[in-house]
Amino acid sequence: MGDSLGKIGLICSHGGHLTEMLELAPAFDGFETFYFCYEADTTKVLPNVYLTPNKPYSPLQFLKNLIRFGGIVTREKPDFLLSTGAEIALPGFLIAKIRGIPTIYIECGAQVVRPSTTGRVMVHLAGHFYVQWPELKDYYGDKAILAGSLIDELKPI
Secondary structure, eight states: OTTOOOEEEEEEOSTHHHHHHHHTGGGGTTSEEEEEEEOOHHHHTSTTEEEEOOOTTOHHHHHHHHHHHHHHHHHHOOSEEEEEESTTHHHHHHHHHHHTOOEEEEOOTTOSSSOOHHHHHHHHHOSEEEESSHHHHHHHGGGOEEOOOSSSSSOOO
């Protein structure tokens, strides 16, 4: 795959987080991609996908995902990781931090005036942290970049 611009690991849960990730698909043209997602009907059809059970509050599952994602990173060798949430991003970004892999996190567009629980952690863990609404830029301050909404009327700035 000599013509590839690099490889991106895409991490997201199903539902709205996946919808936002798919909105970004044109930005991935020319890159190889792989997904790390919760197992659901909507994620089973993704190309080059690694699926994990949807048990977001299980410490044991978190540990399993941390170990599993370490193996995925070793195999896939991504140039960077991108996540639209939710908590499934945490094990991936921890592994990335340890291995020196650049990361981008986009706070969920459904979070308009209050930050998500995951966002409150990811703002400190992600290399680049984007929000979709000005109210969240106010909350997160200089650590956040206001990029506009992926799917709503507030267009990128």
